[in-house]
Amino acid sequence: MDRAAFRLILWGCFLISVCSSPVTRTQNVDVYSFHINSTVTSRYATTTIRSRVANKLNESQEILFEVKIPKNAFISKFRMIIEGTSYDGVVKEKAEAQQQYTQAVSRGQSAGLIKSVGRTLEEFKTSVTVAALSKVTFELTYEELLKRRLGKYELLINAQPMQTVTDFKIEVHIHEKTGISFLEVKGDLSTDDLTNAIKTARADKDAWVTFYPTRDQQTKCKTCGENGLNGDLLITYDVERQNPNGEMTVSNGYFFHSFAPSDVSRIPKNVVFIIDRSGSMHGKKMEQTRLALLKILSDLGENDHFGLITFDSRVDLWKRELLKATQANLEDAKSFVKKIADRGATDINAAVLEGVNMITRHPREGTTSILILLTDGDPTSGETNTEKITGNVKEAIGSKFPLYCLGFGYDVNFDFLTKMSLENNGVARRIYEDSDADLQLQGFYDEVAVPLLTDIQLNYIGVSNLTQTSFNLYFNGSEIVVSGQITDNSVESVTT
Structure with a gap:
């Protein structure tokens, strides 16, 4: 292979992967070694996936390399080693990548890209033509800063070699200089069938997790089949905290x-929920939103104040002002939530500005305020220019409190919600339209439920x-x- 003929192109958008020619997994390809090595130091994780593959045919064929990495990670290195020669990938910025990927594939060059494959993972896929009875080694390294949520860090490792592997290993080493307070291993691959394959060890500042399944175990676990392992290891941990300054x-x-x-001590909060009830929220989305809100209302603290706003092309308030989370007020609010029905268009601008007004009309000393927008669509009523809406909201909030945006499904204008949240000291979160959407909403709220x-x-x-x-x-x-x-x-x- 000409060294100049290999280009690795990573495109950050959600794009369906296309190989230069059809690739099928057959008995003529042997993944004889598959290793994942992850090192975490001070919450910064560096993970390398190394796959060694042999072409068993007496003629050249195309071999596919396909792995999944966490959404928040970035690929820092990729290489292929063929007949002792190393070919390093070139990582391109998003602006260049789409055009160059298409050009590379049309010329028959090896190219790769990333696409979204679910809530937490993205898929990297590439392929290369390997000579008869030859071998190729794929090496991919990605890095990520682990973010603490609900009192723990999570390291997610996906393993999907798509056949049983003689030499299969996952090795994780965690080093935290203040010490590790707890460690737990969960995930699809942490099942009764694979209990003996997972080993953990801990010292004061270090922890090790290894996963060495036999070839037989790779086919008999609940998430396995004739194509071998297909699942995740989820390692959660937290650190000792002795210094109040961090x-x-x-x-x-x-x-x-x-x-x-x-x-x-926790700070009493003022929280306003801005709930999209437009026609596109019909059915399961609205049902799950109601379920989540009913649970969230039950979790409000007795010193919290709250408000509910529903909107389509019209904005309606449950009450004109924030009310204290007394038992009577909460029961009244739950009755209101149960009756929310979908209808009409989507006036996000008017709804969010009304939420801002509700908080600013009734300031309370010694409290903090939060706005939470739940929507599944683009603005289709009132002000529909997203740039103007973002400007209006930013001016109205004036950096006084955060705005969190929860977007339902893949069709939502998530870039718009992300920008609006970031410009107002909040974050946007996509809520996937699965059976547990109400639990996803509840999980997000739990992250912001206790301001300190x-x-x-x-x-x-x-x-x-x-x-x-x-x-x-x-x-x-x-x-x-x-x-x-x-x-x-x-x-x-x-x-x-």
């Missing part, structure tokens, strides 16, 4: 500061090129992370 890690002239206090700190400012001396250092809210079970470059050889002080 943990500081210094390496190669840079620092990483993580801050996650838990020994502070507001108006946080982290100050550093002797550093530059800092990431974000100001935060409106810190929620229990999450974590604040700041990194930057050290200019005076050490971080002299940290104040919060």
Whole structure:
């Protein structure tokens, strides 16, 4: 293979993968070794997947390499080794990738791309022509910063070699300098059939997880079949936290500061739910939204205040002002939620601005406020220009509180919701239209249910090129992370 003939192109959009010619998995391809090695240091994970494949035919054939990686990860390295020669991939930016991918495939070159395959994973796929009775080694490395949610970090590893493998290994090493408080292994591959294949070990600051299934085990577990393993290992853990100022890690002239206090009192919150009841929410979406809201209302604290807004082409308020989460008010609100019915178009602009007004009309000292928008569509009524809506909302909120946007399904304009959330110190989350959509909504709310700190400012001396250092809210079970470059050889002080 001409070294110049290999290009690896990664496109960040959701695109269906197309190989240069049809590829089928047959007995003529042998995946004789499949290793996954993951190292986590201070919550930063580097994972390498190495697959060794042999062409058993007396003629050349195309061999497919297909793996799944977490959505928040990025590929830092990819190479193929053929007959002792290494061919390194070239990772392209999103703007260039689509055109270059098409050109590469049309010329018969090897190219690869990423597409979304579900809630938590993206798929990388490429193929290469391998000579008769020859071998190819695929090596892919991806990296990710593990984010703390609900008091734990999660490392997700997918294994899908699509045939039984003689030499199969997953090895994980976690090192946290403050110590590891707990470790748990779950997932599709952590079942009774594979119990003996999973081993864990712990020391004060380190933990190891290994997964060495026999060839026989690779076909008999619940998520396995004649094509071998197909599932995930989910490793969850948390760290010891002894310093109230957080943990500081210094390496190669840079620092990483993580801050996650838990020994502070919760702050009463004012929360307004803005609920899309337009026609596209008909059926299961609306039913699941009702179920989630009923559970969320039950979880409000006695010192919290709340409001409910429903909208289609018209905006309606349950009550004109925020009410305290007393038992009587909660029962009244639940009766209202049970009667929400879908109809009409979608006026997101008017609905969100009304939510802002509801909070700003009734300020309460010693509290924090949150707006949560639940929608499945584009704006189709009132102001429909998304740029104008984003500007209107940003001006109205004025950085006083966050806006969280929950988008139902794949058809929702998720880029619009993401931008609107980020410009207002919140996040957007896609709610998948599965049987557990109400649990997804509940899970998101649990992440923001207990605010502990507001108006946080982290100050550093002797550093530059800092990431974000100001935060409106810190929620229990999450974590604040700041990194930057050290200019005076050490971080002299940290104040919060």
